[in-house]
Amino acid sequence: MSRIHDMGGRFGDGLIPEKDDSQVWQAKALATTLACGALGAWNIDAGRHAREALVPRDYARFSDYEKWVSALADLLVTRGVLTVEDLVRARQLALGETQPAAPARLCDTALRAADVLASQRKVVPYTRAGGLVALFRGGDRVRAASYNPNQRKPGGHTRLPAYAMGRIGTVKLYHDSHVLPDSNAQLHGAGPVAERS
Amino acid sequence: MPHDHHDHDHPHSLLPSDPELRVRALESILVEKSLVDPAALNALIDTYENKIGPRNGARVVARAWADAEFKAQRFADGTETIARMGVHGRQSKHMVAVENTPDQHNMVVCTLCNCYPWATLGIPPNWYKSDAYRSRAVREPRAVLDEFGVALLPDQKVRVWDSTAEVRYLVLPMRPTGTEGWSAEALADLVSRNSMIGTALATPPGDAP
Numbered sequence: 001m002s003r004i005h006d007m008g009g010r011f012g013d014g015l016i017p018e019k020d021d022s023q024v025w026q027a028k029a030l031a032t033t034l035a036c037g038a039l040g041a042w043n044i045d046a047g048r049h050a051r052e053a054l055v056p057r058d059y060a061r062f063s064d065y066e067k068w069v070s071a072l073a074d075l076l077v078t079r080g081v082l083t084v085e086d087l088v089r090a091r092q093l094a095l096g097e098t099q100p101a102a103p104a105r106l107c108d109t110a111l112r113a114a115d116v117l118a119s120q121r122k123v124v125p126y127t128r129a130g131g132l133v134a135l136f137r138g139g140d141r142v143r144a145a146s147y148n149p150n151q152r153k154p155g156g157h158t159r160l161p162a163y164a165m166g167r168i169g170t171v172k173l174y175h176d177s178h179v180l181p182d183s184n185a186q187l188h189g190a191g192p193v194a195e196r197s
Numbered sequence: 198m199p200h201d202h203h204d205h206d207h208p209h210s211l212l213p214s215d216p217e218l219r220v221r222a223l224e225s226i227l228v229e230k231s232l233v234d235p236a237a238l239n240a241l242i243d244t245y246e247n248k249i250g251p252r253n254g255a256r257v258v259a260r261a262w263a264d265a266e267f268k269a270q271r272f273a274d275g276t277e278t279i280a281r282m283g284v285h286g287r288q289s290k291h292m293v294a295v296e297n298t299p300d301q302h303n304m305v306v307c308t309l310c311n312c313y314p315w316a317t318l319g320i321p322p323n324w325y326k327s328d329a330y331r332s333r334a335v336r337e338p339r340a341v342l343d344e345f346g347v348a349l350l351p352d353q354k355v356r357v358w359d360s361t362a363e364v365r366y367l368v369l370p371m372r373p374t375g376t377e378g379w380s381a382e383a384l385a386d387l388v389s390r391n392s393m394i395g396t397a398l399a400t401p402p403g404d405a406p
Contacts, residue, residue: 008308008359010332016324016344025217030320031241032224035233045362048310055207064311064326066216073209073223086226087211093229094213094222103231113236120244121316125290126363159362161308163335175291181362 003155004056009163029065033072038111038119041079045185049157050075128190132177140171150182157185245320253284254317254367255388258399259381261294262372279317286316288365293358296369297395301354304342304395305366306334312360317367318390325394335359345396368392370399 007013037047050071054062062070076082082090092098106112111119136142146166150156159181179190212219227233257279261268279285279292292314295303307313308331313321324330333341338355349355358366370392376384379402391397 005309007328007332008306008335010328011336013327013329013332016329016333016341017327018324023217025220027242027246028220028224028238029216030245031238032220032227032233034241035237036227039232048362051310054209058207063216064323066219069216069220069223070207070209070212073212073219074207076223076227077208081232082226082230084208084211086230087208087222090222090226091212093225094218100225100229103229105231106234107231110232110234111237111241113234113240116237116240117244117248120241120249121286123285123290124287127290159309161335161359163308173293175293175361175364178291178361178363 003052004059005052006162008161026065029069029072033068034120035111036072036076036081039081039107039109041081042075042187043184045157045179045181046187047071047075048181049185050078052157126178128177128179130177130191134174134177136171136174138171138174141168142171143168150186152183152186152188156182158182245315249286249315250319251317251388251390251393252385253319254314254390254393255385256381257282257284257317257367258369258388258393259384261369262376262384263379263381268369284316288312288314288363289316291364292317292367293364294367294369295356295358297371299350299353299371301356302342302347302349302395303356303358303366303368304334304338305358305360305368306331307360308332308335309359312362312365314365314367316365318393322390342396345391347396347398368395370397373399373401375402 033047037044042050051067052059053074054067054070058070059067073082073087077084077087089098093100144160144164144167148155148158148165149160150158180192183192184190209219212222224233224235224238228235260282279289295305297303306325311321311326313325330341335357338357339349342349342355360366370388372384373387376387387400387402389397389400392399
């Protein structure tokens with residue numbers, strides 16, 4: 001296991017909780033995350049990686065939307081959309097220790113209310129162009145890599161779960177050539193990048 | 198409120214620890230800096246509360262039950278077929294429909310995060326995102342199904358689909374008996390959210406809402 005998020009097959013979690021305790025702040029966390037995604041400062045794989053990169057103690061004790069909003073704060077700062085000083089002020093605003101200033105004209109990349117439904121119904125393909133040739137086909141016997149295959153960053157993002165690492169299996173479906181999350185999450189582009197010495 | 202820890206890699210620790218205040222803090226600063234439009238936040242909430250939800254998927258399933266030609270096309274290309282019904286959205290480009298049969302029951306999980314077919318089912322329920330579902334669905338799917346009250350047929354195999362970053366799976370439950378000649382609209386009432394994840398069967402006609 002490279003990170004705490006990779007929990008498929010883990011023992012000890014007990015019964016699956018039934019309740020759906022939807023609360024206003026959770027809807028706000030979702031909406032704020034989507035609205036910030038529209039700013040274009042990162043991609044969906046980087047967003048997932050930011051949640052996985054929470055320290056294990058936080059990841060384990062945070063509810064899902066706490067993970068979302070905490071990873072969002074980290075991304076906003078690491079991608080330069082907000083500064084650490086902005087987060088200090090954000091805390092003061094939330095606690096009522098200071099009053100908000102009137103916002104200036106909405107920035108050009110911000111999601112407009114009128115565009116929301118269209119933005120959420122927009123179909124974005126993850127297909128990678130470039131005449132790639134598939135190495136395997138449906139029915140082929142394959143063995144999954146026995147390690148986290150992210151070669152750019154130890155412990156970095158990958159979609160190979162630990163329970164499948166090193167296992168022999170059969171290709172059931174060929175889904176096409178998609179964006180490689182391992183490199184996309186590190187903002188190194190959609191395809192694999194050769195190691196530089 | 199004292200901060201739990203300060204870490205330059207984790208700026209979120211600067212925010213209040215209470216989740217409600219944490220969201221309010223981010224929202225306040227983003228609005229103040231003209232990066233987020235409060236009206237857009239309300240529109241996003243309205244979209245996923247009222248416009249994009251499991252009814253979209255139920256319409257697709259009901260159509261597949263009622264229309265053999267549609268069903269055949271759907272399995273050739275799930276994406277194109279649901280798009281023609283006006284069902285499309287985030288991560289809907291690479292949709293795969295997996296059909297339950299007397300030989301095989303299908304269920305969907307995302308062990309690594311919460312990948313879920315938003316276009317057809319809306320936002321995921323809390324149980325789908327729980328540690329217990331994510332860890333156990335791939336290790337003991339039959340025990341999980343038993344916990345959800347799903348009675349499998351004798352000799353029915355279980356196939357678990359662990360979502361990739363891009364592909365979204367939609368379970369096509371088996372059509373309940375006693376629904377011959379029903380309209381697609383009436384059939385859709387039998388298709389619960391959980392039946393399209395694989396943690397329920399379609400609702401028998403007598404129990405329809």
